[in-house]
Amino acid sequence: xxxxxxxxxxxxxxxxxxxxxxxxxxxxxxxxxxxxxxxxxxxxxxxxxxxxxxxxxxxxxxxxxxxxxxxxxxxxxxxxxxxxxxxxxxxxxxxxxxxxxxxxxxxxxxxxxxxxxxxxxxxxxxxxxxxxxxxxxxxxxxxxxxxxxxxxxxxxxxxxxxxxxxxxxxxxxxxxxxxxxxxxxxxxxxxxxxxxxxxxxxxxxxxxxxxxxxxxxxxxxxxxxxxxxxxxxxxxxxxxxxxxxxxxxxxxxxxxxxxxxxxxxxxxxxxxxxxxxxxxxxxxxxxxxxxxxxxxxxxxxxxxxxxxxxxxxxxxxxxxxxxxxxxxxxxxxxxxxxxxxxxxxxxxxxxxxxxxxxxxxxxxxxxxxxxxxxxxxxxxxxxxxxxxxxxxxxxxxxxxxxxxxxxxxxxxxxxxxxxxxxxxxxxxxxxxxxxxxxxxxxxxxxxxxxxxxxxxxxxxxxxxxxxxxxxxxxxxxxxxxxxxxxxxxxxxxxxxxxxxxxxxxxxxxxxxxxxxxxxxxxxxxxxxxxxxxxxxxxxx
Amino acid sequence: xxxxxxxxxxxxxxxxxxxxxxxxxxxxxxxxxxxxxxxxxxxxxxxxxxxxxxxxxxxxxxxxxxxxxxxxxxxxxxxxxxxxxxxxxxxxxxxxxxxxxxxxxxxxxxxxxxxxxxxxxxxxxxxxxxxxxxxxxxxxxxxxxxxxxxxxxxxxxxxxxxxxxxxxxxxxxxxxxxxxxxxxxxxxxxxxxxxxxxxxxxxxxxxxxxxxxxxxxxxxxxxxxxxxxxxxxxxxxxxxxxxxxxxxxxxxxxxxxxxxxxxxxxxxxxxxxxxxxxxxxxxxxxxxxxxxxxxxxxxxxxxxxxxxxxxxxxxxxxxxxxx
Numbered sequence: 001x002x003x004x005x006x007x008x009x010x011x012x013x014x015x016x017x018x019x020x021x022x023x024x025x026x027x028x029x030x031x032x033x034x035x036x037x038x039x040x041x042x043x044x045x046x047x048x049x050x051x052x053x054x055x056x057x058x059x060x061x062x063x064x065x066x067x068x069x070x071x072x073x074x075x076x077x078x079x080x081x082x083x084x085x086x087x088x089x090x091x092x093x094x095x096x097x098x099x100x101x102x103x104x105x106x107x108x109x110x111x112x113x114x115x116x117x118x119x120x121x122x123x124x125x126x127x128x129x130x131x132x133x134x135x136x137x138x139x140x141x142x143x144x145x146x147x148x149x150x151x152x153x154x155x156x157x158x159x160x161x162x163x164x165x166x167x168x169x170x171x172x173x174x175x176x177x178x179x180x181x182x183x184x185x186x187x188x189x190x191x192x193x194x195x196x197x198x199x200x201x202x203x204x205x206x207x208x209x210x211x212x213x214x215x216x217x218x219x220x221x222x223x224x225x226x227x228x229x230x231x232x233x234x235x236x237x238x239x240x241x242x243x244x245x246x247x248x249x250x251x252x253x254x255x256x257x258x259x260x261x262x263x264x265x266x267x268x269x270x271x272x273x274x275x276x277x278x279x280x281x282x283x284x285x286x287x288x289x290x291x292x293x294x295x296x297x298x299x300x301x302x303x304x305x306x307x308x309x310x311x312x313x314x315x316x317x318x319x320x321x322x323x324x325x326x327x328x329x330x331x332x333x334x335x336x337x338x339x340x341x342x343x344x345x346x347x348x349x350x351x352x353x354x355x356x357x358x359x360x361x362x363x364x365x366x367x368x369x370x371x372x373x374x375x376x377x378x379x380x381x382x383x384x385x386x387x388x389x390x391x392x393x394x395x396x397x398x399x400x401x402x403x404x405x406x407x408x409x410x411x412x413x414x415x416x417x418x419x420x421x422x423x424x425x426x427x428x429x430x431x432x433x434x435x436x437x438x439x440x441x442x443x444x445x446x447x448x449x450x451x452x453x454x455x456x457x458x459x460x461x462x463x464x465x466x467x468x469x470x471x472x473x474x475x476x477x478x479x480x481x482x483x484x485x486x487x488x489x490x491x492x493x494x495x496x497x498x499x500x501x502x503x504x505x506x507x508x509x510x511x512x513x514x515x516x517x518x519x520x521x522x523x524x525x526x527x528x529x530x531x532x533x534x535x536x537x538x539x540x
Numbered sequence: 541x542x543x544x545x546x547x548x549x550x551x552x553x554x555x556x557x558x559x560x561x562x563x564x565x566x567x568x569x570x571x572x573x574x575x576x577x578x579x580x581x582x583x584x585x586x587x588x589x590x591x592x593x594x595x596x597x598x599x600x601x602x603x604x605x606x607x608x609x610x611x612x613x614x615x616x617x618x619x620x621x622x623x624x625x626x627x628x629x630x631x632x633x634x635x636x637x638x639x640x641x642x643x644x645x646x647x648x649x650x651x652x653x654x655x656x657x658x659x660x661x662x663x664x665x666x667x668x669x670x671x672x673x674x675x676x677x678x679x680x681x682x683x684x685x686x687x688x689x690x691x692x693x694x695x696x697x698x699x700x701x702x703x704x705x706x707x708x709x710x711x712x713x714x715x716x717x718x719x720x721x722x723x724x725x726x727x728x729x730x731x732x733x734x735x736x737x738x739x740x741x742x743x744x745x746x747x748x749x750x751x752x753x754x755x756x757x758x759x760x761x762x763x764x765x766x767x768x769x770x771x772x773x774x775x776x777x778x779x780x781x782x783x784x785x786x787x788x789x790x791x792x793x794x795x796x797x798x799x800x801x802x803x804x805x806x807x808x809x810x811x812x813x814x815x816x817x818x819x820x821x822x823x824x825x826x827x828x829x830x831x832x833x834x835x836x837x838x839x840x841x842x843x844x845x846x847x848x849x850x851x852x853x854x855x856x857x858x859x860x861x862x863x
Contacts, residue, residue, distance in 0.1 A: 106777075
């Protein structure tokens with residue numbers, strides 16, 4: 001008998017939700033030592049199904065039908081007290097955003113030791129010793145320091161390792177990993193995936209891995225379940241689902257994966273550059289926490305120089321902390337560079353101020369990463385779109401008319417004008433963000449991780465939209481991303497940044513397939529699902 | 541940590557100096573001077589008498605000289621002389637300060653403890669009748685003017701029921717010593733401290749409740765549940781500690797307000813503190829006393845803020861290790 005059996009599970013949403021069930025007719029088995037990937041987009045019910053196993057559904061959401069059998073025992077409807085015994089000891093869980101998943105005020109060691117305490121295992125000193133061993137096991141550099149650290153002192157990858165250490169503390173039978181690598185860089189993602197794979201082998205632990213990234217699925221899954229709007233539409237072994245998908249939705253998801261090979265050749269650029277960045281410098285310094293202590297200095301931009309030609313898209317790629325966003329923000333003067341020049345139309349905007357800057361700045365507009373926090377939640381779409389125009393002196397009626405055109409341009413209905421951002425999905429919100437950026441007829445768009453927060457299929461749609469708009473409106477674009485596959489899809493040239501410096505720059509094809517530096521190569525190697533991509537290439 | 545506190549202390553000294561100068565100039569910007577008031581009241585407003593008075597008090601000196609003399613004195617805790625009360629201001633304030641510190645200190649601790657406990661209780665039962673009762677009571681105390689609550693409390697518990705003394709610091713002429721004295725003062729303290737405290741309780745309660753609910757939705761609370769921790773442990777160790785941060789910030793800011801509230805409470809309950817001293821001094825235009833009270837209360841507010849900062853630093857490692 002399987003370790004975990006789910007039969008006819010139905011999870012009801014509270015009244016007034018957009019549909020009745022978060023998930024229904026859920027059936028699957030999980031064997032010891034198996035990695036099962038549940039794939040689907042936001043709202044497909046994949047997280048809800050996994051949370052139901054833990055008995056950790058949000059308020060108002062509850063299982064209404066079916067059974068969950070764990071180790072031969074039905075666990076749906078167990079008392080809270082009985083569930084407490086299972087959670088953390090036999091079934092444990094890790095989450096998407098490791099920074100917010102750890103208590104900011106507690107030391108890492110204490111948070112791990114707490115798992116033993118919750119289940120009455122070991123004594124005080126043993127708990128600490130075991131916590132240290134666990135940190136060793138998950139490969140944290142300098143575990144002796146890490147155990148005394150607070151979460152904010154660790155990097156994203158280290159935090160996720162701490163989460164894994166915590167989840168593994170009592171050697172659970174099942175690890176539920178809810179998008180554990182979505183918030184991480186490719187290189188860190190590759191390390192975490194390898195860690196999970198290793199631990200599975202060493203401990204014979206079963207893993208439910210929730211993701212929307214088929215590249216990750218290809219690298220890690222034994223079996224795959226594909227979910228759409230609360231239902232399982234396809235399931236099978238990894239090879240079956242990935243190479244011979246039956247359901248059109250699965251096929252659509254697989255088609256939507258951005259691939260390195262989809263890049264297009266850069267055209268010869270003979271036109272004059274529209275944007276010239278020369279020797280851009282930006283240094284951040286923060287207090288040391290001591291009265292006369294040395295300040296911490298981060299060089300986020302060191303002598304960054306490049307040219308952007310009219311109609312061209314340049315991708316700036318790099319890991320978090322590489323300075324790519326800082327460069328973008330310096331260009332639109334959300335940050336003031338410490339040195340260097342930013343030439344737009346023959347004028348240096350790096351050191352302009354007042355009216356002059358205002359006039360020039362409308363030529364550069366930014367699209368931000370998070371479509372949830374980058375739109376004012378209290379403002380209707382009409383205000384979001386017309387604010388900039390009105391600020392630059394367009395009469396209100398004209399601005400409204402223009403806003404309607406913009407909505408149509410980005411594929412939204414004009415009725416969106418009177419609605420608030422929260423009434424839209426993530427993809428729709430990002431379209432509003434794009435419309436907002438286009439409102440002032442800019443020449444240059446700077447997109448900072450503009451699709452990173454979106455599901456793959458939505459990501460593909462938004463990338464297509466950007467490419468289309470670029471040609472139609474004759475825009476030039478700087479596309480900042482940590483995802484090389486996304487860069488491959490949309491960029492003509494690619495700039496690779498590391499620790500505030502440009503380490504490599506060139507045509508997309510060259511950088512992605514024949515890079516000059518080891519750093520770029522390491523970024524490329526870390527992309528999940530490469531073998532799978534080659535298999536798909538071979539098949540087609 | 542020591543450096544942090546030292547840094548804050550240095551800042552506090554500068555702020556205090558700035559307040560001192562500002563208050564001094566403010567008082568002197570008002571038309572007339574103490575000599576004119578005194579001469580007027582003495583019914584002898586001729587120029588010579590005025591000039592004599594001005595010379596005696598140093599009011600004929602240029603303003604910057606007066607300021608310098610005042611600052612030199614203030615640094616050594618010499619706050620001048622009250623000609624009304626015929627006593628050095630420092631002594632006058634020194635006599636009254638302990639009563640005010642006792643009242644505000646007890647009210648502060650009471651409001652914070654009650655507010656946090658009520659806030660936690662309300663948030664744990666969000667939407668239940670218990671939550672509604674606690675929230676409504678808090679709103680009631682917050683919305684009612686402080687002096688009115690004070691008057692009603694005195695009327696009900698002192699005049700009608702006769703449970704507690706309604707005015708003063710201790711029973712006059714009773715001559716209690718030792719424990720009996722302490723109990724006597726405590727009895728007198730109940731009404732003013734509770735009245736003053738309840739107003740602030742409401743603020744802390746609402747803040748704690750909102751903050752607890754917000755924190756309880758954060759991811760790390762889910763992590764704690766996924767570990768198999770009991771609800772009570774999660775409440776205390778994970779939610780409460782994080783939820784207290786904004787409450788502490790608020791408490792620091794409210795310290796000044798509590799001094800303001802003390803003036804009203806002390807006046808209603810005839811509590812012999814600096815609040816009442818100030819009230820009387822303003823009525824009598826006793827400038828040196830007013831300046832002295834401003835100075836001391838500013839110092840108190842700064843001290844409360846410093847304590848808040850230190851508590852914050854102890855609780856939140858992100859500030860301790862980076863700020």
